[in-house]
Amino acid sequence: MTEARFIDTFGRVHRDLRVSVTDRCNLRCTYCMPPDFADWMPGDHLLSVDELMTVIEVAVEGGIESIRLTGGEPLVRPDIVDIVRRINALPTPPRVTLTTNALKLAELAQPLKDAGLERVNISLDTLDADRFRRLTYRDRYADALAGIEAALAAGLHPVKVNTVLMRGINDDEAVPMLRHAIEHGWHLRFIEQMPLDAHASWDRAEMVTAAEIHDLLEQEFTLTPTGQRGSAPAEEFLVDGGPATVGIIASVSKPFCAACDRLRLTADGQVRNCLFAREETDVRATLRDPELSDEQRRAEIARLFAQATWEKLPGHGINDPSFIQPDRPMSAIGG
Numbered sequence: 001m002t003e004a005r006f007i008d009t010f011g012r013v014h015r016d017l018r019v020s021v022t023d024r025c026n027l028r029c030t031y032c033m034p035p036d037f038a039d040w041m042p043g044d045h046l047l048s049v050d051e052l053m054t055v056i057e058v059a060v061e062g063g064i065e066s067i068r069l070t071g072g073e074p075l076v077r078p079d080i081v082d083i084v085r086r087i088n089a090l091p092t093p094p095r096v097t098l099t100t101n102a103l104k105l106a107e108l109a110q111p112l113k114d115a116g117l118e119r120v121n122i123s124l125d126t127l128d129a130d131r132f133r134r135l136t137y138r139d140r141y142a143d144a145l146a147g148i149e150a151a152l153a154a155g156l157h158p159v160k161v162n163t164v165l166m167r168g169i170n171d172d173e174a175v176p177m178l179r180h181a182i183e184h185g186w187h188l189r190f191i192e193q194m195p196l197d198a199h200a201s202w203d204r205a206e207m208v209t210a211a212e213i214h215d216l217l218e219q220e221f222t223l224t225p226t227g228q229r230g231s232a233p234a235e236e237f238l239v240d241g242g243p244a245t246v247g248i249i250a251s252v253s254k255p256f257c258a259a260c261d262r263l264r265l266t267a268d269g270q271v272r273n274c275l276f277a278r279e280e281t282d283v284r285a286t287l288r289d290p291e292l293s294d295e296q297r298r299a300e301i302a303r304l305f306a307q308a309t310w311e312k313l314p315g316h317g318i319n320d321p322s323f324i325q326p327d328r329p330m331s332a333i334g335g
């Protein structure tokens, strides 16, 4: 284990880095990005593969052991397989996973596996093609399902499928989704909707809570807590005695900030110490500073990471009356 350098004032050691590689997406999920979204990051703000690799190398030297590639949609970035390959070619490679809507996985699952990708988290909120189109503003349900099949066939196990339940929209699908997941070898996890939508319309009272999801599932299945959690956000349950399991991620109603070991890098080179952080630490300027030698650049990036970590607050604060939603939507932060 590398000596940990990313420690905060509460003693939390950070070993997981979420790296957003783009803010672009081929879907427009209603709770993430408006259908007519146009406020894209300027192309020259996006980090190149070489720049990403410099940051990732420094992060790994600072104790980061797992990298989750995300976006926007990470698979719309043309060099995504190269990014995975280069991370795996590091002297001490971190584990590399990826969060995706699966639309491009039919063509990319095997190349990603060959490049060293460990597994994927796939986002899917419905098993109904019409509903998928209404939720995402794109008629791509069949592509998402084909992508999940491809991930299973390529051995990107366990294939975790993440579902956000929304009241009156898809909360009638909890049981059918779990049944389908068990039948098809997906590992399903339900996630509470968080205040990260671009139009700031999230309403705590409307949110389908983890407790409700648990009750909905218990009408049909027997759930037994596995008791395994650690820094992982999902509370896991055996379904009907196992071996199938289901996860419920109570980001809002039962925050897991005290065990958080995650840092984030946005596609335009900003370090965030929390999904809900109000402040970011710029590493892009350091990456592009022509006055710095490579050694100075790396030392400064390590210092910026350590400082951003040190400034991390005890919790995300969603439940505080003074909570203010981040300026950027989830698609631009990197989910």
Ligand SMILES: C[S@@+](CC[C@H](N)C(=O)[O-])C[C@H]1O[C@@H](n2cnc3c(N)ncnc32)[C@H](O)[C@@H]1O
Residues within 6 Å of the ligand: 025, 031, 032, 070, 071, 072, 073, 074, 099, 100, 101, 121, 122, 123, 124, 162, 164, 191, 192, 193, 194, 195, 196, 197, 330, 331, 334, 335
């Ligand atoms: C922003 S997406 C990025 C990666 C990729 N495009 C995908 O679909 O997985 C990552 C995850 O964030 C989730 N997400 C986006 N906005 C959210 C919100 N307001 N609350 C909870 N989850 C959200 C999505 O459902 C998805 O599972």
